[in-house]
Amino acid sequence: MATNADYGDVMEARSKESLPQSLLEAVAVRELHYKTTSPDWQEGSTEPWVVNVLAALVIAINARTVVEIGGFIGYASTRLANALERLGGGELTVCEIEPERALLVQTALEELRLAHATYRVVQDDSLRWVPTLAEESVDFAWIDGDHTQTHVAQEIELLLPKMRRGGLVCGHDVHGVCRLDEVFARFPNSISLDLPRLGPAGGLGIIQCR
Numbered sequence: 239m240a241t242n243a244d245y246g247d248v249m250e251a252r253s254k255e256s257l258p259q260s261l262l263e264a265v266a267v268r269e270l271h272y273k274t275t276s277p278d279w280q281e282g283s284t285e286p287w288v289v290n291v292l293a294a295l296v297i298a299i300n301a302r303t304v305v306e307i308g309g310f311i312g313y314a315s316t317r318l319a320n321a322l323e324r325l326g327g328g329e330l331t332v333c334e335i336e337p338e339r340a341l342l343v344q345t346a347l348e349e350l351r352l353a354h355a356t357y358r359v360v361q362d363d364s365l366r367w368v369p370t371l372a373e374e375s376v377d378f379a380w381i382d383g384d385h386t387q388t389h390v391a392q393e394i395e396l397l398l399p400k401m402r403r404g405g406l407v408c409g410h411d412v413h414g415v416c417r418l419d420e421v422f423a424r425f426p427n428s429i430s431l432d433l434p435r436l437g438p439a440g441g442l443g444i445i446q447c448r
């Protein structure tokens with residue numbers, strides 16, 4: 239367990255009135271991770287606290303149709319599927335470009351043995367897959383695939399017509415090296431939260447579709 243002494247440099251930074259962002263990165267990440275991480279979390283997965291927010295948002299908007307771009311090992315996928323299960327049903331589709339990872343996500347979802355929610359893992363490039371979705375059919379989208387600005391901007395542009403009114407387009411790594419906050423800021427009704435990071439980027443971008 240970290241003590242105040244561990245945060246000596248943070249205290250010093252605070253006394254120098256450093257930027258809030260640097261405090262966010264330094265203050266509590268180790269302790270938060272220690273308290274919230276779970277055995278299936280791996281480097282490359284979304285931070286556990288961000289995934290908790292995603293699951294809460296899925297439940298808050300009573301989502302029926304959820305999509306995730308970038309499944310990796312299924313850490314976020316399983317939480318999104320469980321959120322749908324708690325709502326009594328719905329469908330999660332995970333789009334993952336790498337075949338081996340798509341299989342890992344499939345296995346992780348199978349192991350949940352869901353009674354109500356359904357899922358599909360699609361091995362494809364998001365830019366090819368998103369256009370195949372029906373217009374106004376998606377309640378919640380989690381973008382966490384290719385993290386380049388151009389790619390994410392294209393994904394959002396493609397996703398917006400697919401979203402239902404009141405739906406949420408969320409994206410990872412908006413702060414830090416990816417600077418995807420600059421992409422989210424181009425869209426109306428958007429916000430980018432800078433949250434403690436476990437890698438060079440983190441945070442949560444949200445666009446509310448009206």
Ligand SMILES: C[S@@+](CC[C@H](N)C(=O)[O-])C[C@H]1O[C@@H](n2cnc3c(N)ncnc32)[C@H](O)[C@@H]1O
Pocket residue numbers: 282283284307308309310311312313314315333334335336339362363364365382383384
């Ligand atoms: C950061 S990981 C995703 C982590 C996952 N969302 C989680 O929280 O557990 C990014 C994943 O996106 C996949 N990916 C990258 N570009 C993609 C694309 N164009 N379409 C679909 N998946 C993509 C990568 O293969 C990788 O598995």
